[in-house]
Amino acid sequence: MEKERESIEYNFEQCIKCTVCTVYCPVVAVNPDYPGPKQAGPDGERYRLKNPLFYDEALDMCLNCKRCEVACPSGVRVGDIIQNARLKYGTKKPRLRDFMLASTDLMGSVATVVAPVANASLSLKPVKAVMDCTLGVDKHRTFPKYSSQKFVTWFRKHARKAQDAFPKKVSYFHGCYANYNFPQLAKDFVTVMNAVGYGVNLLEDEKCCGVALISNGFKKRATKQAQTNLAALREAVGRGEPVLTTSSTCTFTIRDEYAHILGLDNSDVRDSVMLAVRFLFNLVDSGKVKLVFREDFRRKIAYHTPCHMEKLGWGIYPVSLLKMIPGVDLTVLDSNCCGIAGTYGFKKEHYADSQKIGEPLFNQIKSLAPDVVATDCETCKWQIEMSTGYPVANPVSILAEALDIEATMKANA
Amino acid sequence: MVQEYDVIVIGGGITGAGVARDASMRGLKTLLVERHDLTDGATGRNHGLLHSGARYAVTDSESASECIRENMILRRIASHCVEQTDGLFITLPEDDLGYQATFIESCRKAGINAFAIDPKEAIRLEPSVNKSLIGAVRVPDGAVDPFRLTIANVVDAQLHGADVLTYKQVTSILKDDSGRVTGIGVTDLHTKQQTKYYSKIVINAAGIWGHGIAQMAGAQVNMFPAKGALLIFGHRVNNMVLNRCRKPADADILVPGDTICLIGTTSSRVPFEEVDNMNVTPQEVEVLMREGEKLAPSLASTRILRAYAGVRPLVAADNDPSGRSISRGIVCLDHETRDGIPGFITITGGKLMTYRLMAEWAVDLACKKLGVDRKCETAEVCLPGSSATPQEQPRVGTTIGQRAARGRHGERTSQISLSSDTDRSIVCECEEVSVGEVNYAIEKLGVTGLVDMRRRTRVGMGTCQGELCACRAAGLLAKADGCARKAISNVADFLNERWKGIRPIAWGETLCEAQFTSWIYEGVCGLNDSQEKRIQ
Numbered sequence: 015m016e017k018e019r020e021s022i023e024y025n026f027e028q029c030i031k032c033t034v035c036t037v038y039c040p041v042v043a044v045n046p047d048y049p050g051p052k053q054a055g056p057d058g059e060r061y062r063l064k065n066p067l068f069y070d071e072a073l074d075m076c077l078n079c080k081r082c083e084v085a086c087p088s089g090v091r092v093g094d095i096i097q098n099a100r101l102k103y104g105t106k107k108p109r110l111r112d113f114m115l116a117s118t119d120l121m122g123s124v125a126t127v128v129a130p131v132a133n134a135s136l137s138l139k140p141v142k143a144v145m146d147c148t149l150g151v152d153k154h155r156t157f158p159k160y161s162s163q164k165f166v167t168w169f170r171k172h173a174r175k176a177q178d179a180f181p182k183k184v185s186y187f188h189g190c191y192a193n194y195n196f197p198q199l200a201k202d203f204v205t206v207m208n209a210v211g212y213g214v215n216l217l218e219d220e221k222c223c224g225v226a227l228i229s230n231g232f233k234k235r236a237t238k239q240a241q242t243n244l245a246a247l248r249e250a251v252g253r254g255e256p257v258l259t260t261s262s263t264c265t266f267t268i269r270d271e272y273a274h275i276l277g278l279d280n281s282d283v284r285d286s287v288m289l290a291v292r293f294l295f296n297l298v299d300s301g302k303v304k305l306v307f308r309e310d311f312r313r314k315i316a317y318h319t320p321c322h323m324e325k326l327g328w329g330i331y332p333v334s335l336l337k338m339i340p341g342v343d344l345t346v347l348d349s350n351c352c353g354i355a356g357t358y359g360f361k362k363e364h365y366a367d368s369q370k371i372g373e374p375l376f377n378q379i380k381s382l383a384p385d386v387v388a389t390d391c392e393t394c395k396w397q398i399e400m401s402t403g404y405p406v407a408n409p410v411s412i413l414a415e416a417l418d419i420e421a422t423m424k425a426n427a
Numbered sequence: 428m429v430q431e432y433d434v435i436v437i438g439g440g441i442t443g444a445g446v447a448r449d450a451s452m453r454g455l456k457t458l459l460v461e462r463h464d465l466t467d468g469a470t471g472r473n474h475g476l477l478h479s480g481a482r483y484a485v486t487d488s489e490s491a492s493e494c495i496r497e498n499m500i501l502r503r504i505a506s507h508c509v510e511q512t513d514g515l516f517i518t519l520p521e522d523d524l525g526y527q528a529t530f531i532e533s534c535r536k537a538g539i540n541a542f543a544i545d546p547k548e549a550i551r552l553e554p555s556v557n558k559s560l561i562g563a564v565r566v567p568d569g570a571v572d573p574f575r576l577t578i579a580n581v582v583d584a585q586l587h588g589a590d591v592l593t594y595k596q597v598t599s600i601l602k603d604d605s606g607r608v609t610g611i612g613v614t615d616l617h618t619k620q621q622t623k624y625y626s627k628i629v630i631n632a633a634g635i636w637g638h639g640i641a642q643m644a645g646a647q648v649n650m651f652p653a654k655g656a657l658l659i660f661g662h663r664v665n666n667m668v669l670n671r672c673r674k675p676a677d678a679d680i681l682v683p684g685d686t687i688c689l690i691g692t693t694s695s696r697v698p699f700e701e702v703d704n705m706n707v708t709p710q711e712v713e714v715l716m717r718e719g720e721k722l723a724p725s726l727a728s729t730r731i732l733r734a735y736a737g738v739r740p741l742v743a744a745d746n747d748p749s750g751r752s753i754s755r756g757i758v759c760l761d762h763e764t765r766d767g768i769p770g771f772i773t774i775t776g777g778k779l780m781t782y783r784l785m786a787e788w789a790v791d792l793a794c795k796k797l798g799v800d801r802k803c804e805t806a807e808v809c810l811p812g813s814s815a816t817p818q819e820q821p822r823v824g825t826t827i828g829q830r831a832a833r834g835r836h837g838e839r840t841s842q843i844s845l846s847s848d849t850d851r852s853i854v855c856e857c858e859e860v861s862v863g864e865v866n867y868a869i870e871k872l873g874v875t876g877l878v879d880m881r882r883r884t885r886v887g888m889g890t891c892q893g894e895l896c897a898c899r900a901a902g903l904l905a906k907a908d909g910c911a912r913k914a915i916s917n918v919a920d921f922l923n924e925r926w927k928g929i930r931p932i933a934w935g936e937t938l939c940e941a942q943f944t945s946w947i948y949e950g951v952c953g954l955n956d957s958q959e960k961r962i963q
Contacts, residue, residue, distance in 0.1 A: 024662070024725075024728060024729060024730075026662075027661050027662070027729070027730040027890070027936060028936050029890070029936075030891075030894075030936060030939050030940040030943050031856070031857070031890065031891040031894055031895055031940065031943075032943065033895075049826075049827075052856070053827075053853075053856060056890075057856055057857055057859075057889075057890075058827060059662070060661070060662045060663070060686045060857070060889070060890070061686060061827050061831065061859070063662050063663045063686075064663050064683075064685065064686050067830070068827050068830060068831070070825065070826060070827050071825060072825075072826075088936070088939075
């Protein structure tokens with residue numbers, strides 16, 4: 015076991031310096047001050063092993079999009095090396111802003127209580143200007159709206175009981191966004207799962223997956239939350255329920271970052287955690303489930319593959335599902351990072367790069383002029399909505415709208 | 428007009444460099460002559476270990492006390508070449524723990540501050556160490572960069588008026604009618620041009636090749652060529668020097684050096700005919716790996732960059748087949764009294780650690796013969812690069828490259844131009860060498876080709892072994908001397924030289940990378956089409 019751990023530690027030695035990671039890095043493309051994944055990752059690691067003082071603060075520019083890892087032909091975990099170096103050697107202490115951006119649970123719990131006030135003030139110019147100056151949250155950034163009722167509250171009041179009617183069950187890791195900001199996505203998920211004959215359980219205790227904590231340098235808190243989540247996941251998996259999600263980043267974090275960055279053993283639950291679109295596609299593909307679509311549904315859809323979806327290798331699932339809808343005219347957008355990378359694009363120092371990175375994607379969307387952009391990541395959604403003006407929806411929400419729910423229920427009864 | 432020197436020093440290794448510095452500091456008009464490049468021989472092919480002397484404490488107390496004295500001097504005068512890592516002598520279950528007491532006792536007698544520490548404390552200090560150790564002794568070992576140290580000595584010699592010639596092979600020792608040595612005849616290895624240089628004294632500091640130089644003068648110095656093979660790993664596994672606490676044996680020292688670490692050495696007798704072409708055998712690699720893993724088990728899963736071997740210039744005293752029981756002591760021969768050859772001195776034996784003392788002895792003798800009454804100051808005056816106090820260190824930027832350059836050149840980093848984007852851009856990505864640093868080496872450090880460049884800047888010493896930097900550095904060389912053809916042939920030579928060291932350990936990622944390198948240079952750059960020489 016020890017030998018194995020050490021060889022993972024030295025994974026950077028597999029790098030043969032082909033530099034393809036740097037070619038695919040979205041940050042390098044817009045900011046020459048970033049050394050690029052090869053130098054920041056495997057090359058820099060040798061120097062950091064020599065002396066931690068060789069840590070370069072420029073690593074802060076990494077988006078953690080993991081495109082370098084997708085590109086690497088040698089299996090080097092370039093992105094992990096950079097993230098780990100930031101956590102281990104980074105000298106800049108996280109700021110109040112980082113704490114606020116990273117504490118999605120805390121901020122969500124507070125903001126949902128005072129949602130109308132929070133939403134109104136976060137969109138006011140003077141408030142934005144103050145946040146820009148004092149916190150370093152860029153004033154050009156539009157904040158996601160908070161919902162006045164959390165999804166879990168709604169679920170307990172209105173949907174919980176109905177789930178008992180289904181003999182087959184799945185568990186749902188809703189994530190912060192679906193809980194605090196956009197419960198409609200979670201409601202759509204329940205609708206679709208119920209339609210194909212599955213009841214939905216919530217996890218016993220769900221915390222934020224921790225992705226924002228990791229990228230803002232709060233490793234301890236991230237680890238604590240991850241341990242709570244893993245316990246809840248184990249319970250659900252122990253009941254024989256797969257744990258489905260509607261956010262590609264939460265999914266990626268639980269499956270990969272828990273092990274690679276936080277060093278937690280998630281091997282017993284990893285394979286059971288997956289995006290709902292993957293679960294649904296496999297059911298349909300194997301003939302276990304039938305989807306019946308509304309005949310009057312017409313949409314021109316452009317699908318954007320989030321970076322972490324590319325890393326998961328799962329872009330094929332939402333695309334295949336959307337293609338099943340008869341009235342859909344689907345374009346899969348070119349593989350590009352949208353630039354927001356979670357909390358990255360909120361920060362004043364990264365805002366300009368963030369928007370520059372997303373430009374090719376925004377331009378392609380604008381030239382296509384779709385009815386709606388589909389994507390599995392909430393932060394991609396904020397970025398695209400803010401930067402293009404086009405509405406963005408999760409494929410699960412589009413399915414919920416396109417399905418003839420009653421007919422589907424009947425077909426799967 | 429024939430220029431006459433006070434002293435001609437033969438050999439551009441650390442000993443010759445030290446002699447040239449010492450002689451020029453004492454006001455002697457000095458010429459240093461080297462057959463290839465500086466540090467081309469044993470100086471550039473060893474552990475880079477700043478011995479505390481502990482290794483010799485039990486078997487050779489004289490060498491041990493010399494080592495610890497020089498160790499403390501080098502920490503002071505060559506701070507930019509030295510890493511004060513300290514070292515551990517570990518006892519493994521298969522070793523006799525009883526040896527530890529003898530070892531510590533001998534160290535103390537030699538003046539080496541050695542003390543036993545708890546094995547658990549050893550693991551805390553050096554997590555890479557074999558966790559099954561049953562004993563550990565902490566000693567003031569360290570790492571010293573022999574390239575940097577030699578170049579710094581040569582630079583200082585030049586600052587004191589010495590002339591330095593590289594790629595000039597000594598082909599004859601000139602004598603007058605009375606048999607007194609009066610100079611040397613040299614052949615330029617590039618142009619084949621022959622020249623004579625005259626001096627009052629010739630000092631033979633040519634390491635193992637000093638055997639042949641002495642023969643040219645008509646003297647016999649029986650040297651003992653003992654080959655030592657080493658392996659370089661891709662990164663630092665350990666941050667403290669690791670030794671085995673037992674009688675010196677094969678492959679029992681693991682030294683961290685700059686971005687890498689080294690395991691060595693073996694010891695085997697080789698014939699003189701082979702000293703110019705050392706190859707590491709599979710058996711040697713096997714021994715080094717087997718023993719190295721005992722010191723630090725993670726070496727088993729660490730990438731090996733290169734294998735290389737040097738030849739120890741030991742002076743034969745008896746017929747010991749291993750060469751280990753021979754004293755590493757300094758041998759300074761006055762051929763006037765020994766062989767009746769006035770004007771000729773041989774300085775040999777010794778080791779990297781004691782180069783300064785060797786130089787002092789040789790120059791003391793030369794001064795006596797020349798009637799010069801000047802004290803040696805090399806133990807007090809800091810080398811160029813190590814002269815600044817921490818407050819005086821030049822301010823550098825925050826990039827890894829700028830900080831790495833300061834590590835390599837000390838306060839002389841301030842002479843590296845980093846004013847333009849081009850100057851700041853990177854030539855060698857593994858070792859973070861900038862265009863500015865390469866140009867500095869070309870202009871100020873006597874670089875004639877890529878191999879020289881590597882020794883002065885670490886270009887091509889990193890993980891990729893020249894894959895990305897060879898062509899960039901060659902481009903800068905071509906720009907500097909205006910000859911592209913020469914630069915292209917230089918790239919081929921350089922890559923072949925790199926391949927020589929890769930070949931004995933060409934497996935896994937190292938082989939993948941070598942293959943990738945050959946695609947780039949043969950396939951993309953078409954090096955094969957323009958060159959007879961193949962990158963094999």
